[in-house]
Amino acid sequence: MHIETDPKLDFKDVLIRPKRSTLSSRADVDVTRSFRFVHTGREWTGFPLIASNMDTVGTFSVARAFAPFGAMVALHKHYPAERLIEFLRSEIAENVFYSIGTTTEDLDKLALVRAQVPVGKICIDVANGYSEQFLQVVQRVRAENPDSVIMAGAIVTGEMAEALILAGADIVKVGIGSGSVCTTRDLTGVGYPQLSAVIECADAAHGLRGHVCSDGGCTVPGDVAKAFGGGADFVMLGGMLAGHDECEGRVRYEIRNGESVPVGLEFYGMSSDTAMNKYHGGVADYRAAEGKTVEVPYRGPVKATLQHIMGGLRSSMTYIGATRLKEVPKRTTFVLVGAQRNTVFD
Numbered sequence: 485m486h487i488e489t490d491p492k493l494d495f496k497d498v499l500i501r502p503k504r505s506t507l508s509s510r511a512d513v514d515v516t517r518s519f520r521f522v523h524t525g526r527e528w529t530g531f532p533l534i535a536s537n538m539d540t541v542g543t544f545s546v547a548r549a550f551a552p553f554g555a556m557v558a559l560h561k562h563y564p565a566e567r568l569i570e571f572l573r574s575e576i577a578e579n580v581f582y583s584i585g586t587t588t589e590d591l592d593k594l595a596l597v598r599a600q601v602p603v604g605k606i607c608i609d610v611a612n613g614y615s616e617q618f619l620q621v622v623q624r625v626r627a628e629n630p631d632s633v634i635m636a637g638a639i640v641t642g643e644m645a646e647a648l649i650l651a652g653a654d655i656v657k658v659g660i661g662s663g664s665v666c667t668t669r670d671l672t673g674v675g676y677p678q679l680s681a682v683i684e685c686a687d688a689a690h691g692l693r694g695h696v697c698s699d700g701g702c703t704v705p706g707d708v709a710k711a712f713g714g715g716a717d718f719v720m721l722g723g724m725l726a727g728h729d730e731c732e733g734r735v736r737y738e739i740r741n742g743e744s745v746p747v748g749l750e751f752y753g754m755s756s757d758t759a760m761n762k763y764h765g766g767v768a769d770y771r772a773a774e775g776k777t778v779e780v781p782y783r784g785p786v787k788a789t790l791q792h793i794m795g796g797l798r799s800s801m802t803y804i805g806a807t808r809l810k811e812v813p814k815r816t817t818f819v820l821v822g823a824q825r826n827t828v829f830d
């Protein structure tokens with residue numbers, strides 16, 4: 485039995501050390517970034533934050549709300565083809581990923597959509613990115629879509645990041661078991677601390693001129709800053725974007741002062757009982773749900789939350805003296821901590 489003993493870190497295990505700089509105001513920092521993708525040579529400029537391809541937050545409405553800020557959405561895969569075609573004809577198509585799994589149905593639907601409208605960015609998403617079959621699907625999607633930016637995952641280790649990039653992915657999606665409504669670690673005992681996964685995968689991917697998206701595990705804007713600091717080029721969020729007007733899912737209302745007001749929204753993992761009942765008529769006999777269902781407080785428009793995250797990141801960049809997002813990993817020194825903050829009023 486071999487046990488890896490070097491420490492593996494989560495966002496909660498570190499803080500970012502402040503650094504001296506000549507930056508005077510957070511208005512001087514730029515959170516947008518330009519990318520050139522390894523396989524397509526395509527370029528994209530924007531704020532590299534991506535709403536997760538969950539059917540609650542990966543919505544057309546979130547994409548419309550994010551577009552003015554240059555942020556992105558991985559659209560969930562349960563929209564009918566006609567609605568996806570219509571949306572991809574809009575001018576914000578550059579800021580969305582078209583999501584697929586590895587089923588024939590998903591690949592056929594993509595072919596159908598592509599026949600009507602260009603699909604600039606594709607997210608190939610499976611819970612376990614370690615199977616040979618997944619690599620083959622990435623190769624096939626790359627061959628069939630030579631001009632599309634491809635993001636693929638989920639994985640958590642450097643050798644798999646390299647394999648996916650060599651198979652045709654431009655961006656690897658990093659994170660297994662770190663999600664807010666994910667129960668993979670409880671059920672299977674499998675996972676990897678998110679910050680270390682990002683650091684190790686970024687090291688491997690960047691060596692091949694690929695990019696990395698940190699997916700899952702962010703609970704506060706500071707975690708987004710830590711993910712970028714660890715080398716993530718993109719950060720994907722689910723739970724932090726749940727509960728907003730632009731989200732889909734059941735809303736609970738209460739009568740307050742004679743008026744019906746929204747108080748809570750249902751949010752669930754894409755492998756939860758809730759999602760499987762909705763899309764697959766129940767949980768198949770041979771598997772167990774790997775996600776849970778929660779109710780999150782209603783939080784109003786998503787724009788305010790996005791601005792809060794951007795504000796946090798700008799401030800973080802000011803503390804470390806990074807003018808541009810690209811400089812963040814170079815200016816980041818993590819310190820191991822025993823506690824994140826003062827909890828006296830918790």
Ligand code: 5GP
Pocket residue numbers: 536537538611638659661662663664665666667668699700701702720721722723724752753754755756774775776
């Ligand atoms: P969050 O930002 O909420 O911490 O994490 C979001 C990520 O959790 C998603 O992008 C996806 O990778 C992952 N996720 C979503 N639903 C499920 C699920 O049902 N099971 C598991 N294992 N992961 C999920």
